Amino acid sequence: xxxRIALRRPTVPAVVLDATLLAMVGVTxxxxxxxxxxxxxxxxxxxxxxxxxTKMFSRPVALHFSLPEALYAVLVTLGLAFLxxxxxxxxxLLLGPFAAxxxxxxxxxxxxxxxxxxxRAVPTVLWVLIFAVGAGLGSVAAVVGMTFHSFxxxxxxxxxxxxxxxxxVIEALRASGATWFQVVWRAVIPSSxxxxxxxxxxxxxxxxxxxxxxxxxxxxxGVGYDLFMASGxxxxxxxxxxxxxxxxxxxxxxxxxxTRLRARQxxxx
Amino acid sequence: xIASLEVRKTFRRxxxxxxxxxxxIAALTLxxxxxxxxxxxxxLRSFPKALDWMAANFIPDGRALRNAPKIGAKLAETLLVSxxxxxxxxxxxxxxxxxxxxxxxxxxxxxxxxxxVASLCRNIPVVAWAMIFLLSFxxxxxxxxxxxxxxxxxxxxxxxxxxxxETAESSVEALKASGAPWLATVTQAVVPSILPQVASxxxxxxxxxxxxxxxxxxxxxTGIGFLFDLYYKSLNFPSAAFVVLCIIVLVIxxxxxxxxxxxxxx
Numbered sequence: 001x002x003x004r005i006a007l008r009r010p011t012v013p014a015v016v017l018d019a020t021l022l023a024m025v026g027v028t029x030x031x032x033x034x035x036x037x038x039x040x041x042x043x044x045x046x047x048x049x050x051x052x053x054t055k056m057f058s059r060p061v062a063l064h065f066s067l068p069e070a071l072y073a074v075l076v077t078l079g080l081a082f083l084x085x086x087x088x089x090x091x092x093l094l095l096g097p098f099a100a101x102x103x104x105x106x107x108x109x110x111x112x113x114x115x116x117x118x119x120r121a122v123p124t125v126l127w128v129l130i131f132a133v134g135a136g137l138g139s140v141a142a143v144v145g146m147t148f149h150s151f152x153x154x155x156x157x158x159x160x161x162x163x164x165x166x167x168x169v170i171e172a173l174r175a176s177g178a179t180w181f182q183v184v185w186r187a188v189i190p191s192s193x194x195x196x197x198x199x200x201x202x203x204x205x206x207x208x209x210x211x212x213x214x215x216x217x218x219x220x221x222g223v224g225y226d227l228f229m230a231s232g233x234x235x236x237x238x239x240x241x242x243x244x245x246x247x248x249x250x251x252x253x254x255x256x257x258x259t260r261l262r263a264r265q266x267x268x269x
Numbered sequence: 270x271i272a273s274l275e276v277r278k279t280f281r282r283x284x285x286x287x288x289x290x291x292x293x294i295a296a297l298t299l300x301x302x303x304x305x306x307x308x309x310x311x312x313l314r315s316f317p318k319a320l321d322w323m324a325a326n327f328i329p330d331g332r333a334l335r336n337a338p339k340i341g342a343k344l345a346e347t348l349l350v351s352x353x354x355x356x357x358x359x360x361x362x363x364x365x366x367x368x369x370x371x372x373x374x375x376x377x378x379x380x381x382x383x384x385x386v387a388s389l390c391r392n393i394p395v396v397a398w399a400m401i402f403l404l405s406f407x408x409x410x411x412x413x414x415x416x417x418x419x420x421x422x423x424x425x426x427x428x429x430x431x432x433x434x435e436t437a438e439s440s441v442e443a444l445k446a447s448g449a450p451w452l453a454t455v456t457q458a459v460v461p462s463i464l465p466q467v468a469s470x471x472x473x474x475x476x477x478x479x480x481x482x483x484x485x486x487x488x489x490x491t492g493i494g495f496l497f498d499l500y501y502k503s504l505n506f507p508s509a510a511f512v513v514l515c516i517i518v519l520v521i522x523x524x525x526x527x528x529x530x531x532x533x534x535x
Contacts, residue, residue: 013465016533020468024475028356031349040409049405056401072304079301086298121520123480125487125494126513129501134322135315139305144312144319209394216396217487221305224396231400232488240404244397251392 056241063239065226074246077215077222081207083143088150088207089200096158097184102170103162112155120152124210128218142220146210150203157203161195162188198261205254212247223247329511336508340496344515347492348523350410351478354417359471362387362422366429372438373459375451383426391423399485408490416485417478425470432466433459465534472527479520 062070098104099112128145135141165188173183189196215224223243230239301307367373369383398416406412437459444454486494493512500509 013534016530017465017468020472020530020534021464024352024356024471027349028353031353034349035346035353035410035414037411038409040406040411042411045406045411049402052401052405075304079305079307082297082301083305083307086294117521117524118517121517121524122513123483123516125484126497126516129497130323130327130513131315131319133326133506134319135311139307140312140315143305143307144315209396212394213396213484216400217484227397227400228488231403235404237401237404240397240401244393244401247394247397248389248392251394252388255388255392 052237056237056244059238060241060245061236061238062242063236064229064234070223070226070243070246073221073223073226074250077211077224078208078250080139080142080146080211080214080220080222081204083139084146084150084207084211085200085204087143087147088154088203091147091151092154092158093189093196096155096162097188099155099159100162101159102165102167103180103184103188109159116152116155119148122148124149125213125217128214128220132218137219139220142211142214142218145218146207146214149210150207153206154199154203157199158192158196161192161199164195165191194261194265198258198265201254201261202258205251205258208251208254323510326506327510327513328507329514330507332505333508333511336500336511340493340508340512340515343493343496344519346410347479347482347486347494348519350414350492351417351475351482354414354482355421355471355474355478358418358421359425359467359474362425362429363467365422365426366433367455367459369426370430370433372434372441373451373455384430387423387426389423390419391427393419395420395481395485396488399488403489410491412489413482413485413491416489417481420481421474421478425474428470429463429467432463432470436462436466468534469531472530476520476523476527479516479523483516 065073095112099109099116101109104112124146127148128142131145132138132141135144169187169191170183173187178186211220211222212224212227214220215222215226216228217224219225223246227240227243227247230236230243302309365383365387368375369380369387371380374380395416398419399412402412402415406415440458440462441454444458449457482492483494483497486492486496487498488494490498493516497509497512500506500512
């Protein structure tokens with residue numbers, strides 16, 4: 001009998017890939033036996049969920065606030081997201097050049113990346129709650145706490161955008177006697193503007209969802225707080241539906257904006 | 270002469286754009302500060318205050334260490350829920366992405382439907398899903414699992430669709446031209462070529478979901494988020510700090526592991 005020809009020889013990447021996927025599936029299957037659902041009956045709960053979903057999407061109502069009040073709450077959430085994005089972007093723009101491999105010292109870039117990894121490892125809500133003890137619950141704790149993650153995200157995005165810049169441009173400028181500051185300010189930042197704008201807008205989109213979350217979980221106000229009250233306090237599914245629609249409209253609008261900016265950036269490259 | 274005029278015009282236009290953007294940002298900043306009642310001086314003061322407070326109160330102590338078994342159990346539960354939500358969502362997204370992608374779709378209507386569902390799932394924030402599921406599933410670990418699942422499903426479906434379009438478009442075209450049936454094209458060409466990217470996205474989502482699970486846990490009273498909230502609200506800050514420390518260690522471990530796996534896979 002002829003030996004079978006091995007069409008796909010097992011390579012390291014293929015083995016690692018299979019092992020990773022297999023391990024994940026294994027953990028998931030094991031998880032069904034391990035998690036404690038406290039005897040929840042999934043059947044009746046699912047039926048209730050189905051009727052809840054139908055009710056909230058077909059009959060949204062506003063009971064505890066008027067439409068102008070709800071729109072104002074959306075504006076508050078957008079405001080929180082904007083301030084957070086602004087602060088995060090300003091900090092990231094300031095420190096981004098130092099974190100980029102082609103501009104900063106390797107030691108500084110490495111240290112910055114380590115700090116950022118630490119900052120991003122703490123969930124946003126915990127940053128906000130930690131700052132709430134010092135600054136009190138409200139917009140200050142929310143914005144400062146959310147800024148940590150925005151900064152961590154944007155400095156990574158910005159420094160990678162800076163690293164994408166043609167090395168010969170930087171070399172030419174240096175050779176003609178430009179200072180480091182001139183290279184960054186006159187060449188690197190202007191030529192990566194579209195990438196910076198696109199990443200910042202994507203972060204704004206994320207921050208909107210974060211601001212909703214902080215309103216619900218950390219007393220930051222805005223539409224997230226209304227959502228929390230409607231569901232956790234009044235148990236009113238119609239009102240939850242009303243607020244969900246509002247959030248959904250804004251989020252889809254932001255997503256379309258982010259997608260357009262990203263597409264434009266790809267065209268420019 | 271003409272050239273210098275052109276240059277001057279370009280520069281003037283560039284300055285105008287810069288000035289306009291600056292004015293817009295300033296106006297939006299002012300508007301946002303007013304609407305959210307944001308106190309700029311207080312925000313600056315909050316930094317030293319928070320750091321002072323953390324140095325004084327937010328240090329794990331002996332009592333916190335005695336909570337280690339409890340914290341460990343909740344941390345394990347959170348990790349488990351994050352992996353489960355991600356894997357289940359990835360499995361669904363995988364099929365949906367193949368039906369939804371422009372390259373492999375069977376019918377534009379099906380593709381449109383998939384895109385709509387995915388968009389609904391990801392544009393309603395995970396918090397909102399958690400608050401919705403809370404009404405039917407109560408304070409249960411399934412509430413968190415379900416909300417993470419929906420959010421991840423929405424996100425991964427889009428990510429996978431983009432991956433299919435980017436990596437498999439040319440091979441699908443070639444196979445179509447040679448008359449290969451749809452199923453064979455998908456299983457033999459599309460799936461193998463997108464699998465490494467799919468695994469990479471899954472690793473990324475596990476990381477994200479651990480952080481999101483903390484948030485969802487605070488709202489739904491489950492997992493590590495619940496434990497943090499418990500210690501935080503009972504002013505047991507050393508234990509709360511210990512929880513944060515454990516989360517940091519877990520997230521950085523997972524991040525390091527997934528980076529290593531990614532390097533080996535791609």
